[in-house]
Amino acid sequence: MNAKLISLSALVAVLLLSACSSTDMPKEEQQNTAIIIENTPDIVEQDEQDQVVETHPARETDEPAPQPLALPEKTDKHLLSKRHIYFDYDQSLIRSEFYPVLQAHAHHLVSYPQAQVLIEGHADERGSREYNIALGERRAAAVKRFFDAEGVNDAQMEIISYGEERPLDNAHNEEAWAKNRRAVLVTAY
Amino acid sequence: MVCLRQLYLAMALYAFASIASALEIEITEGAVGALPIAVAPFAMTDAKVDPPHPVGAIIAADLHRSGQFKILAEADMPTKPSRDEQVDFRDWRALGIENLVIGEVNPNGPGAYLVRFRLYDVYRGEQVLGYSLPTITADLRSTAHQIADVIYETLTGQKGAFDTRIAYIASTPESSKIQLKIADSDGYNPQVLVSSNEPLMSPAWSPDGRKLAYVSFEQGKSSVWVQYVFTGRRERVANFKGINGAPSWSPDGEQLALTLSKGGNPDIYIMNMADGDLRQLTRHWSIDTEAAWSPDGEFIVFTSDRGGSPQIYQIPVGGGEAQRVTFEGEYNARASYSPDGRYLTLVTEVDHGYRIGLLDLQRNDLSILSAGRLDESPSFAPNGGMIIYATRSGGRDVLAAVSTDGRIRQRLAVQKGNVREPAWSAR
Numbered sequence: 001m002n003a004k005l006i007s008l009s010a011l012v013a014v015l016l017l018s019a020c021s022s023t024d025m026p027k028e029e030q031q032n033t034a035i036i037i038e039n040t041p042d043i044v045e046q047d048e049q050d051q052v053v054e055t056h057p058a059r060e061t062d063e064p065a066p067q068p069l070a071l072p073e074k075t076d077k078h079l080l081s082k083r084h085i086y087f088d089y090d091q092s093l094i095r096s097e098f099y100p101v102l103q104a105h106a107h108h109l110v111s112y113p114q115a116q117v118l119i120e121g122h123a124d125e126r127g128s129r130e131y132n133i134a135l136g137e138r139r140a141a142a143v144k145r146f147f148d149a150e151g152v153n154d155a156q157m158e159i160i161s162y163g164e165e166r167p168l169d170n171a172h173n174e175e176a177w178a179k180n181r182r183a184v185l186v187t188a189y
Numbered sequence: 190m191v192c193l194r195q196l197y198l199a200m201a202l203y204a205f206a207s208i209a210s211a212l213e214i215e216i217t218e219g220a221v222g223a224l225p226i227a228v229a230p231f232a233m234t235d236a237k238v239d240p241p242h243p244v245g246a247i248i249a250a251d252l253h254r255s256g257q258f259k260i261l262a263e264a265d266m267p268t269k270p271s272r273d274e275q276v277d278f279r280d281w282r283a284l285g286i287e288n289l290v291i292g293e294v295n296p297n298g299p300g301a302y303l304v305r306f307r308l309y310d311v312y313r314g315e316q317v318l319g320y321s322l323p324t325i326t327a328d329l330r331s332t333a334h335q336i337a338d339v340i341y342e343t344l345t346g347q348k349g350a351f352d353t354r355i356a357y358i359a360s361t362p363e364s365s366k367i368q369l370k371i372a373d374s375d376g377y378n379p380q381v382l383v384s385s386n387e388p389l390m391s392p393a394w395s396p397d398g399r400k401l402a403y404v405s406f407e408q409g410k411s412s413v414w415v416q417y418v419f420t421g422r423r424e425r426v427a428n429f430k431g432i433n434g435a436p437s438w439s440p441d442g443e444q445l446a447l448t449l450s451k452g453g454n455p456d457i458y459i460m461n462m463a464d465g466d467l468r469q470l471t472r473h474w475s476i477d478t479e480a481a482w483s484p485d486g487e488f489i490v491f492t493s494d495r496g497g498s499p500q501i502y503q504i505p506v507g508g509g510e511a512q513r514v515t516f517e518g519e520y521n522a523r524a525s526y527s528p529d530g531r532y533l534t535l536v537t538e539v540d541h542g543y544r545i546g547l548l549d550l551q552r553n554d555l556s557i558l559s560a561g562r563l564d565e566s567p568s569f570a571p572n573g574g575m576i577i578y579a580t581r582s583g584g585r586d587v588l589a590a591v592s593t594d595g596r597i598r599q600r601l602a603v604q605k606g607n608v609r610e611p612a613w614s615a616r
Contacts, residue, residue: 090498090520126543128523128536128565129390129610130435130448131492131499133411134455134476137432141454160410161432165388170362172563172581 079104083185085143086178089124092138094146102143105185106150113153118186119143121161122168124177129163136161143183224344226252227261227281228290231304232271240294241326244304244333248290250375251337251351254590255574256597257344261286273307273316281311288317290340300326306336308343318343330377350374350572354614356382356392356401357588361606369403371418374570374613376601382416391610393436398614402426402436402445413447415462426460437480437489439506446470446480446489457491459506470508481525482506490514490533492522501535501548515548517555523566524548527573532593534558534567534576545578547593558591559598569593571615577601579609 082101085094094102109115121140123132140159147157169176231244252258263269267280271293281289292306301323308318318339324332331352338349351374359368369383369392383389387406394401395415402415411433416423427433431450438445445460457471457480471477475495482489490503496513501524504511515521520538527534530550537546537555545559545567559578567578570590575597577590582600586607591598601608 090494125563127499127520127538128479128492130479131476131522133390133432133434134448134450134478137450137455138476159431162388162406163390165390165406 076104076107080108080189083187085139085183085185087139087181087183089126089177089181090135092135092142094142102146103150105187106147106152108189109147109152109156110150112189113156115187115189116156116158117147117152119157119159120184120186121159122166122180122182122184123164124180125164125167125172126177129165133161133163133165136163139181139183143185223257223259224288225259225261225284225286226288226290226344227266227284227286228252229266229269229271229292230263231292231294231306232269234293234295240302240329242329242333244292244294244329244336245290247330247333247375248337248340251334251349252341254375254597254599255341255345255349256592257341276309278309278311278314286311288344290336292336294329297323302326302329304329304332304336308340330373334373334375347574348572350570350574350613353571353616354394354398355577355588356394356612356614357608358389358392358610359606359608369401371401382418382421391435392612393438394612394614395438396440396442396615398616400442401612402438404434404436413445415445426462426465431455432478435479437482439482440484440486446482448478448480457489457504470504470506471511473511477502479523483526484528484530490524490526492524501533514550515555521546525568527569527593528571529573532573534569536565536567545576545591547576547595556595558593558595559589561589564589566610568611568613570613577611577613579611 079101085098085102105117109117119140121136121138123135137159140161144157144159148154167176167180168182169179228245228249230246231240233240249260253260261284267284268275268277270276270291276289276291289309289311290306292304295303295305297303302325303321303323305321306319307316309315310317320339322332322335334352337351341349341351353374354371355374356369356371359370360366365386366384367389368381369389370379370381372379382401383405385405385407390404392401392403399419400415400417402413404411405414412425413427413433413436414423415426426445427447427449429449429451432448432455435448436445443462445462447458447460448455449458452469454474454476456469456473456477459468459470460466470489471491473493473495475493477491477493479492480489487506488503489506490501492499493502498519499522500513501515501521502511503514515535518537518539522536524533524535533548533550535546535548536543537557539557542562543564544557544561545564546555547558548555558576559580561580564578564580567576569576573593575590575592577588580587580589586609588601588608588611589599590601
């Protein structure tokens with residue numbers, strides 16, 4: 001129990017490194033360029049290799065550990081590795097097949113009140129771009145409401161919509177669109 | 190129907206100076222009944238060299254792109270006059286040419302020129318117009334577009350829109366960079382205004398053509414910025430919690446309509462640009478977005494799914510009841526008014542494709558102007574004659590334009606990469 005407590009309550013500091021390169025525009029355009037944005041955004045979805053993770057051992061304590069509840073650990077872990085929730089066309093209704101995944105994440109967030117989740121909402125490329133931004137936000141908000149109903153603290157959740165601006169699959173067919181209509185749970189746990 | 194002759198002609202015209210261009214314009218469908226006109230090459234006065242830009246060819250290409258003119262190819266010209274005394278009207282009458290344009294480029298000090306041109310009515314054998322315009326090398330293309338505007342207005346009775354710019358979003362598959370660019374209306378002189386690793390969206394010109402409002406995700410979430418095109422100075426005007434999007438300028442340039450979701454879901458707000466004062470215009474639990482102003486500044490149209498699917502609604506700018514204006518089809522979005530206020534152009538779903546539609550507000554009649562599967566972001570040319578929009582072609586995102594009568598279609602393609610979200614400046 002102690003060892004588990006130590007590993008679970010380890011503080012994880014995630015440093016998001018920007019992978020910015022210098023300007024690579026053609027020469028004739030450089031002189032006309034007014035603004036180049038190369039800053040590191042506050043919140044971005046990053047690949048694992050872009051993260052530098054520092055871990056610190058927790059001090060041993062007699063305080064009661066936050067109890068990992070209900071779900072068996074194996075299932076929990078498996079479900080926590082799933083971070084994509086898919087939606088039907090022009091819909092933000094969460095399909096029941098995703099309830100177990102969302103419940104596992106909600107359960108984790110309730111168990112570890114210091115854990116944070118960024119919920120990204122996305123849309124497929126069809127239709128207009130700003131409407132798709134709104135649709136993506138509605139999807140992210142649906143996931144947030146689900147978590148809320150499961151007892152997750154509001155302060156642990158943040159939502160953002162990218163609309164159709166960041167497709168998972170760049171193809172232009174039903175299969176790609178189905179993958180792109182999604183909410184993504186960006187977590188550091 | 191594809192008109193091969195016009196296509197060939199467009200290619201011939203562009204062979205002159207396509208090296209520096211990033212956008213290439215190809216007429217894919219041409220009109221019948223266009224006005225036959227000849228534009229002789231503009232010679233450089235008293236010099237053996239050609240002018241730095243082919244002024245005559247630029248004018249001819251502009252007129253051709255409008256779809257209102259049938260251009261005589263240079264190779265078919267009986268003579269190439271550049272001065273009044275060199276014109277023999279009989280040569281041109283024999284070819285059925287109704288109007289002739291000639292001109293010359295006079296050196297006028299270092300890097301400066303005086304461009305002279307004359308427009309003739311060939312059948313009456315008289316000069317209709319004649320101007321001389323001082324310019325510099327950097328503005329020579331712009332001067333050519335101004336001449337095309339004058340000729341267009343004289344012969345059609347409608348204002349020209351050639352000496353204008355388009356803004357658009359560009360990206361390439363090889364780079365993570367997304368760029369906000371502007372170019373002349375014929376695709377030349379592309380310039381990068383903003384380059385970012387995060388999404389850029391929804392460029393909107395101020396009515397005076399000096400500012401662009403746009404959406405940037407550079408700070409990890411959406412915010413709306415206003416940038417001065419000629420100085421590069423910019424400011425963040427909206428950075429509320431949630432969505433900050435869909436900027437649209439009022440006709441007087443003093444207010445900006447925005448979509449904000451700070452109240453819990455997307456609604457339309459109006460920001461007074463002088464003091465940043467914000468007023469909420471729509472208040473509904475559904476999605477309200479993509480505001481656009483009527484030319485008289487009295488109304489705003491927007492996209493809302495309050496009726497169950499995205500449709501266009503109209504609301505008085507001062508507030509009041511929103512009225513639904515689209516009833517045909519399951520999906521109508523991103524509407525904007527024609528400069529005369531009579532029409533809306535919008536994205537509409539037809540047979541599982543997203544196409545550009547034109548809604549006649551007087552007759553309540555929707556016509557489909559484009560034939561793509563994923564067409565979006567339509568906007569009117571400032572003279573109302575053409576609609577520019579984004580489409581897919583050859584596996585890439587490209588820009589296209591269609592005349593509002595649907596007769597002329599053209600493609601504006603970058604040499605590589607993708608372009609989307611075109612916006613046409615008012616001047």
